[in-house]
Amino acid sequence: MILRATLCLLCLASPLRAGVPEALTGHILPGYAGFAEAAGDLAEAARQDCTAPALRARYQLAFDAWTVVGDIRMGPSETGALAVVFWPDARGFTPRTLQGFIADQAPVGRDPAAYAEASIAARGLFALEQMLYGAEFAGYAPGSYACALVQTMTADMAAQAQALQDGWRDGFAPVLLSAGGPGNASFLSETEAMAALYTQVMSSLEVTADTRLGRPLGSFDRPRPTRAEAWRAGRSLRNVLLYARAARDLAVMLAPGPLPQTDAALARLEELAGRVSDPGLQDLDDPAARLRLEIVQQQVRTLRDTIGAELGAPLGLSAGFNSADGD
Known part of the structure; x- marks a missing residue:
């Protein structure tokens, strides 16, 4: 209370x-x-x-x-x-x-x-x-x-x-x-606070596509399944979906209204992820398994772009630097 x-x-x-x-x-x-x-x-x-x-x-x-x-x-x-x-x-x-x-x-x-x-x-x-x-x-x-x-x-x-x-x-x-208020040296305006949170959304999806999925995918000739996040616990794909949902949920909280295109992009991501056979992503030496995961990766990027178009562009926001970007 x-x-x-x-x-x-x-x-x-x-x-x-x-x-x-x-x-x-x-x-x-x-x-x-x-x-x-x-x-x-x-x-x-x-x-x-x-x-x-x-x-x-x-x-x-x-x-x-x-x-x-x-x-x-x-x-x-x-x-x-x-x-x-x-x-x-x-x-x-x-x-x-x-x-x-x-x-x-x-x-x-x-x-x-x-x-x-x-x-x-x-x-x-x-x-x-x-x-x-x-x-x-x-x-x-x-x-x-x-x-x-x-x-x-x-x-x-x-x-x-x-x-x-x-x-x-x-x-x-x-x-x-209190962004923009007296004595607030961290956020000099309302827009700065909004942009900082928006950056968290966009950076999360970028990390998921490039790191959570990109690391185990490696290259076609040399996949690196043991570089998947939490593969021992069998939750690599689950993490991809949960982080994507969290990014979408934070975007919804920031938005002045509904985000139907974002919701549709997330639903499509979940549908495509349902076709991945190994939740720990350890079967990437199989070309068919690799292709299914590459499609999931593409959809994560689509979700990111959709949020950018549906939330960021109308509000005049752009993603800045996030400390997680260098992971």
């Missing part, structure tokens, strides 16, 4: 067009709250039973929750998101770091408070994916160091999720809502 009242007062005090407060209250803030809750549930489940089979369902729910806001890289998330999703890991830092912790029985692996200072390669969803699904990690026994490490990792991620929620709710949301 306090948060809702605060936001309402800020909205009344701010000259912002409706899209920014709606994006915050209808998508961004609930998204971070949802991830904090799911990460907390995963950490609690790990305290009860830290074995990999017992945690996989909760892990999948936490990853689902993350995708709602996972491609938003501004404010507290510009750097904070890296402790949740260190990916791509082109040099294999994550498995090597985890192997080192386990081999050395590193004390940091039993200390959630100290783990906040550990390498980001050993933190968050992709480090947990290795522990819960990786063939070289997931067979650990109850009471083992690896089991304690997973408890520490889930507690650390829950703390990071809470920090992101708090940072947005208590710090960055009021900055966005």
Whole structure:
């Protein structure tokens, strides 16, 4: 109730067009709250039973929750998101770091408070994916160091999720809502705030097309399926769809009216994704499977272009730089 009242007062005090407060209250803030809750549930489940089979369902729910806001890289998330999703890991830092912790029985692996200072390669969803699904990690026994490490990792991620929620709710949301107001050096006008959120939408779809799909596709002669996001957990295609839906949902919150062409483009993307046979994208040496995924990639780009034409162009918005663009 306090948060809702605060936001309402800020909205009344701010000259912002409706899209920014709606994006915050209808998508961004609930998204971070949802991830904090799911990460907390995963950490609690790990305290009860830290074995990999017992945690996989909760892990999948936490990853689902993350995708709602996972491609938003501004404010507290510009750097904070890296402790949740260190990916791509082109040099294999994550498995090597985890192997080192386990081999050395590193004390940091039993200390959630100290783990906040550990390498980001050993933190968050992709480090947990290795522990819960990786063939070289997931067979650990109850009471083992690896089991304690997973408890520490889930507690650390829950703390990071809470920090992101708090940072947005208590710090960055009021900055966005007061764009153009006295003393706001981050957003000098209403348009700047709107453009910053629009950039998150467009950059997310670009990352999905170029990185989430482009990396495993590789080239026709050399596909790279093990470069797919979260392939061990079998959710590479699911991530493509969830991030696309999140981008569409944020675009809808920013829009002054319905986005029927955008909705149709997303529906078409979901239809085409339904033809992909392997959710982990590990069958790309099959030319037919590769073609189906290339068509999905094209449709992600179509969705991006459609949002640009239906939302960005009428409002005079263009996408700027996003820190996720360099992933």
